[in-house]
Amino acid sequence: MELTLELPGSPPRSSRVRIGEDILENLPESLSSRWEGSRIFWIWDRAVHALWHPRLREMGWRPSSEDEWILFPASESNKRLSQLEELARRLVRAGADRRSVLVAVGGGVTGDVVGFLASVYMRGIPHCQVPTTLLAQVDSSIGGKTGVDLPEGKNLLGTFHQAHSIWMDIRFLETLPPEEFRQGMAEVIKTAMIGDPSLWEYLESHSEDVRSRRSESLLRVVSSCCRLKARVVEADERESGYRMVLNLGHTVGHALEKTTGYAFRHGDAVAVGMAAAARISLNRGELSMKNLQRLESLCRFWGLPTTLPGGSPPDEILAALSADKKRFLGVNHFVLPRAMGEVTVRSDIALEEVRDVLRAMSSS
Ligand SMILES: NC(=O)c1ccc[n+]([C@@H]2O[C@H](COP(=O)([O-])OP(=O)(O)OC[C@H]3O[C@@H](n4cnc5c(N)ncnc54)[C@H](O)[C@@H]3O)[C@@H](O)[C@H]2O)c1
Structure with a gap:
């Protein structure tokens, strides 16, 4: 399957997304012919390289002898400016110039760092993404957000820089540890909840197929999520509203990650955050109890939490909410579900409403 992200602007830009099984065979040749005369620098998550390079070679992968390979020890603790500088210096030493192209092969960390690097290296060069985690395939590789962390918080430095093309091969998910798959499922559930009722029903009726990672199920899930994300990004690339x-x-979710010193993982935090948003919506009479229960039950199937972890006092979470970088003019914007596949953005949520819900979630 192929979809194109059309981005308005002057000149308009586009990003090609290819989704499938065994689509990587021709990637090196495709890139060499598209970027004829340019050198291609592949920046791999080192762990993915160790697992996949031998298999890709067996499949007949023959990158050009001009290409350069750089291994990056991808982890959230390495998603830092210091790593960006280290990678940039390696590019300079290897002779990368303004016509060079970067290819990120890895999960969201690799994609965010390489995207950022491409956006600033010699004032910006093209890059492509080869996402290898579920989270990166359904979410982070699409949309052009790049970034690195500061000790004060995640993704506080970053740019918008759309990938020229994105190559999603669901075969990468064969080696993804179950814990990483579970984290990615939180973003899948989120996507269905935002705007895809048919994906939601599919997740409820085919949960075992997705859990056993059947190819057709993975293709269904990944392509639906990509379509929705592409639609949202096309409408509002820079997150000025709809995005x-x-x-x-x-x-x-962010507040919870912050108060737990990021010990609580992102997917888990998003699941708790979705349950909190759903309860606020329920209390306002905008979501039915049945739909709240459907959300909680699907999260539970995936082992995703829907109550606050022990040792997370609601007041600490509320304090962290006030420091959220997504506050505009001192107001927290809340995305509230109204039904499976339908949300609304609200900025009139009182802190007391959030406190009530968090208290209920810490004792239930
Ligand atoms: N740019 C965006 O729009 C956006 C959106 C959501 C999240 N993110 C960012 O994405 C990051 C999280 O991404 P992630 O969950 O992919 O994390 P990650 O890149 O750290 O990958 C998770 C783990 O899986 C391993 N891995 C990757 N592919 C594998 C494979 N095929 N087989 C076996 N192991 C594999 C990695 O080595 C790593 O240990 C966060 O930094 C977050 O801020 C960005």
Whole structure:
């Protein structure tokens, strides 16, 4: 399957997304012919390289002898400016110039760092993404957000820089540890909840097929998520309004990650955040109890939490909410579900409403 992200602007830009199984065979040749005369620098998550390079070679992968390979020890603790500088210096030493192209092969960390690097290296060079985690395939590789962390918080430095093309091969998910798959499922559930009722029903009716990673199920899930994300990004690339819907579960989720010193993982935090948003919506009479229960039950199937972890006092989470970088003019924007596949963005949520819900979630 192929879809194109059309981005308005002057000149308009586009990003090609290819989704499938065994689509990587021709990637090196495709890139060499598209970028004829340019050198291609592949920046791999080192762990993915160790697992996949031998298999790709067996499949007949023959990158050009001009290409350069750089291994990056991808982890959230390495998603830092210091790593960006280290990678940039390696590019300079290897002779990368303004016509060079970067290819990120790895999960969201690799994609965010390489995207950032491409956006600033010699004032900006093209890059492509080869996402290898579920989270990167359904979310982070699409949309052009790049970034690195500061000790004060995640993704505080970053740019918008759209990938020229994105190559998603679901075969990468064969080696993804179950814990990483589970984390990615939180973003899948989020996407269905935002705007895809048919994906939601599919997740409920085919949960075992997705869990056993059947190819057709993975293709269904990944392509639906990509289509929705592409639609949202095309409408609002820079998150000046509509793109905010992608933050469902992230307002409380970010606060929870922060208060736990990022010990609580992102997917888990988003699941708790979605449950909190759903309860606020329920209390306002905008979501039915049945739909709240459907959300909680699907999260539970995936082992995703829907109550606050022990040792996370609601007041600490509320304090962290006030420091959220997505506050505009001192107001927290909340994305609230109204039904499976339908959300609304609200900025009139009182802190007391959030406190009530967090208290209920810490005792239930
Ligand atoms: N740019 C965006 O729009 C956006 C959106 C959501 C999240 N993110 C960012 O994405 C990051 C999280 O991404 P992630 O969950 O992919 O993390 P990650 O890149 O750290 O990958 C998770 C783990 O899986 C391993 N891995 C990757 N592919 C594998 C494979 N095929 N087989 C076996 N192991 C594999 C990695 O080595 C790593 O240990 C966060 O930094 C977050 O801020 C960005």
